[in-house]
Amino acid sequence: MQLTILIVDDEPSNLAIMRNILREQYRLAFARSGAEAEAAVKRHRPAMVLLDIGLPDTNGVELCRRLKALDPDNAMRVIFVTGYRDVAHEEAGFQAGCVDYIVKPVSPSLVRARVAAHLAQVRTSALERSHHDAILMLGHAGHYNDSDTGAHIWRMAAYARELALARGWDAQAADQLEQAAPMHDTGKLGIPHTILRKNGPLDAAEWAIMRTHPAIGHAILSQSSAPVFQLAAEVALRHHEKWDGSGYPDGLAGSAIPESARIVALADVFDALSMARPYKAPWPIAQITGYIMENRGKHFEPALVDCFVTALPTLLDVRSRWQAREEAMLVHDINFDGSIVAERAGK
Structure with a gap:
């Protein structure tokens, strides 16, 4: 999909130059004033704005601030393309939220290179947001039928990060495990509600069904080639394996169990x-510690x-x-990202 670039300049000749440089690679929109630029941002939702500072109806620096205010997700990049060469204008532009500054007369190769570099960041940011949204939804979906408030998966993920450290x-790998951990029970989407919410112990047949959820989760999550989902698939499949080989689904033992799954299990x-x-x-902390030591x-x-x-x-400290968050609030629900939907206690 072609990304849209909005070019803002009051000189038709400058618009024509930028059009000739960029038209083969991008979808272009044009504006010759601040008012037209604001309307175009609302209409086209461009990934980038190439903005002149000297416009007839407004100062480009102030316009940059207004355009950024129309982009609450901070997904749009603004580059000033201007004849002003002094440091003061550059600093004012960066303070207003621009990411780059190109001086006229422009070099076509420089414009293409700068635009491509910043739009690559736009694509990366959009992909990261998509991954983040998917992680939140899958984590929540895997525990949709659980009886707890939903805080468990986010708190547990924070514990997994600290254990990994x-x-x-390293911090980057631990952060990725924290992202992957909430999806460990995604496979419960394939388990009947009657089993997940059964008021009492499961019989042998029900346990056999319950023990399929790691493989179901792996099948779902491994559809993505993104590293965080590949890690989540690994964790989903192996988080019920045990060091002594008595776990499921495959009775793996020792180092045959991926370290990621060992950490999430604990x-x-x-x-x-x-x-x-x-x-x-x-349980009191002493009792929890004792249990974990007994199962060493x-x-x-x-x-x-x-x-x-x-x-x-x-x-x-994480706990x-x-x-503190839950005691300070009357909890009604937990958002996908672990934030609390609540009213102040006493209201």
């Missing part, structure tokens, strides 16, 4: 034991349990921040 992952259990459920009160070498990798002990103060 304690294990020696974070998931830690959060599940920490939270209140209809059938239990939250059974459910959990021994070295990862050691990392858990080291990271416990940080994990408790306290979530508790």
Whole structure:
């Protein structure tokens, strides 16, 4: 899909020059005044504006601020194309929100290069937003039939990030695991509501169905080649495997279980034991720690349990921040991004 570029200049000859430079690669729109530019941004939603500073009805720097205000997602890039060469105008432009400054008379090759570079950033940002939205929706969908408020998956993901850092992952990899972790139960979309919400223990046949959710989640998430979804697919498939080989779906043991899934499994259990459920009160920290230590070498990798002990103060800080948010508010629901939909207590 061609991106739209809005070219704003009061001189028809300048508009013609920019048209000849860019018309073969981009969809173009044109404006000769501030008023026309604002109307064009509202109509065309351009990815980029090439903006002259000296316009007949407004100052281009002030117009830049107004145009940026029409772009709440900050997806539109503004480049000044102007005859002003002084540093003061450049600084004013950057302060108003532009990303680049091209001086007239323009070089066609320079214009094409600058435009292409900034639009590549636009495409990358749009892709990242799409991934983010998909992550939020899949994470929420996987827990749609759960009985908790929905905070669990976001809190657990934060725990997974801290455990990954304690294990020696770099910040970028840990951040990606935090993005992937909320999708670990996406496969529950394929499990009947009667099983997910059953008031009582599952029988053997129901457990057999429940244990298909890792493979279902993997099948859904692996459709994307994006690294975050490939990681999420790995976690979804393996987060119920156990270090001693007693888990499911394939009874993998030890290092055959991906480290990402080992981390998420521990974070998931830690959060599940920490939270209140209809059938239990939250466990005290000493009891949780004792349980995790008892399962060292059974459910959990021994070295990862050691990392858990080291990271416990940080994990408790994450938990306290979530508790403070929920205790300060009368919680009605949790947004896809983990933010709380609520009213102030007492209203």
